[in-house]
Amino acid sequence: MLALDRIIDAARAAPRAIVLPEGADPRIAAAARRAVREGIARPILLGPAAEVVAALGGDARGIAVEDPATSPRLQAYAEALHLLRHDKGMDLAAAHRRMREPLAFAAMMVRQGDADGTVGGAVATTAETVRAAIQIIGLAPEAKLVSSFFLMLLCEDHHVQKGAYVFADCGLVIDPDAAELADIARASAASFTAMTGERPKVAMLSFSTAGSARHARVDKVVEAVRIARAASPDLIIEGELQFDAAFVAAVGAAKAPGSAIRGDANVFVFPNLDAANIGYKIAQRIGGARAIGPVLQGLAKPANDLSRGCSEEDAFHMIALTCAQASARLAAGAAGEIRAAALPGAAGSAWSAAPAGLPPRAPLADPEARQPPA
Numbered sequence: 001m002l003a004l005d006r007i008i009d010a011a012r013a014a015p016r017a018i019v020l021p022e023g024a025d026p027r028i029a030a031a032a033r034r035a036v037r038e039g040i041a042r043p044i045l046l047g048p049a050a051e052v053v054a055a056l057g058g059d060a061r062g063i064a065v066e067d068p069a070t071s072p073r074l075q076a077y078a079e080a081l082h083l084l085r086h087d088k089g090m091d092l093a094a095a096h097r098r099m100r101e102p103l104a105f106a107a108m109m110v111r112q113g114d115a116d117g118t119v120g121g122a123v124a125t126t127a128e129t130v131r132a133a134i135q136i137i138g139l140a141p142e143a144k145l146v147s148s149f150f151l152m153l154l155c156e157d158h159h160v161q162k163g164a165y166v167f168a169d170c171g172l173v174i175d176p177d178a179a180e181l182a183d184i185a186r187a188s189a190a191s192f193t194a195m196t197g198e199r200p201k202v203a204m205l206s207f208s209t210a211g212s213a214r215h216a217r218v219d220k221v222v223e224a225v226r227i228a229r230a231a232s233p234d235l236i237i238e239g240e241l242q243f244d245a246a247f248v249a250a251v252g253a254a255k256a257p258g259s260a261i262r263g264d265a266n267v268f269v270f271p272n273l274d275a276a277n278i279g280y281k282i283a284q285r286i287g288g289a290r291a292i293g294p295v296l297q298g299l300a301k302p303a304n305d306l307s308r309g310c311s312e313e314d315a316f317h318m319i320a321l322t323c324a325q326a327s328a329r330l331a332a333g334a335a336g337e338i339r340a341a342a343l344p345g346a347a348g349s350a351w352s353a354a355p356a357g358l359p360p361r362a363p364l365a366d367p368e369a370r371q372p373p374a
Ligand SMILES: CC(C)(COP(=O)(O)OP(=O)(O)OC[C@H]1O[C@@H](n2cnc3c(N)ncnc32)[C@H](O)[C@@H]1OP(=O)(O)O)[C@@H](O)C(=O)NCCC(=O)NCCS
Pocket: 088, 126, 127, 128, 130, 131, 134, 135, 144, 145, 146, 147, 170, 171, 172, 173, 174, 277, 294
């Protein structure tokens, strides 16, 4: 799991303040304790103090606990939110009510620089978690769309092809049009490079490979490839491809002989959220892949989601990844300067920033590198 080790090392090199709005959830509390023990983050747990401390088993060493409802920041945060949203019809009383909600309070902590990133979604739905991030943290400069991906790690003995992969968008954009799909592809490619240091090879997935079926849904994927190539001419991106043609060299050679992807794609972009969300859960729950996400891309500052089915370990890994994102972002400079240095022309996003927070990795020395089927 070298990609994961790399992320944890980057987090440990500069532990960041990560606010966890679901502080009374036992998985989140345990992950926060582990983050302190392993020196990867400075967690801030939100919630009523008695509940959070109970979830921590009485041991809050190294962890800040804050209750939005009684926080001395509440008034200032409500005023900041009112300023941000009054043109959308929000009055000060409504802003005050909203700031008492831990997800919104956490997003405001990140916006105001009182925390470096946030991780929610172990209890709240993705829609609730993402809405708070989009409305309060906002989009990165030049980003038009917030989307998400899962880092999928295949490292069990039964995985014939081991390595780190990106699946997108498994969490957020429900029915992307061709332009949105192209945006998701470019952002996901940049995110892959930021996490692994490797060159992305993007497969745009479909039920058709290279014209084997005719349908408007296939046309959408082909159009997305055209748009992405026009915006990022150096990006290796192919489609439409079925998953087997993108993942298995022999099938790729048979179905798409002219493709630059020969069963060695590392970024898989699904045509819609139905396919993506179902696909990642099957890979995780039947296939034994480790799935870290949904990681959000396109935000001005790091905010990430979890599945409500997450484990303590999933939450710990997401805290580490969020720290690494924060370091990469801070190393890249002010939000206005964030660019995908590793991938010229890629969509700007907090996580598509130059991977400065992560140490370089030599792909050939990586035992996790994709291996051909035996
Ligand atoms: C994320 C999600 C909630 C946004 O839905 P929505 O109905 O557009 O939400 P809202 O209308 O409340 O929009 C909230 C704000 O975010 C903006 N927005 C919504 N989606 C956006 C996106 N992908 N990128 C950028 N901005 C977005 C809206 O313009 C709106 O801005 P405003 O409040 O400043 O006007 C929706 O896409 C969703 O539910 N996705 C699926 C989540 C899910 O269930 N996933 C499965 C499990 S992981």
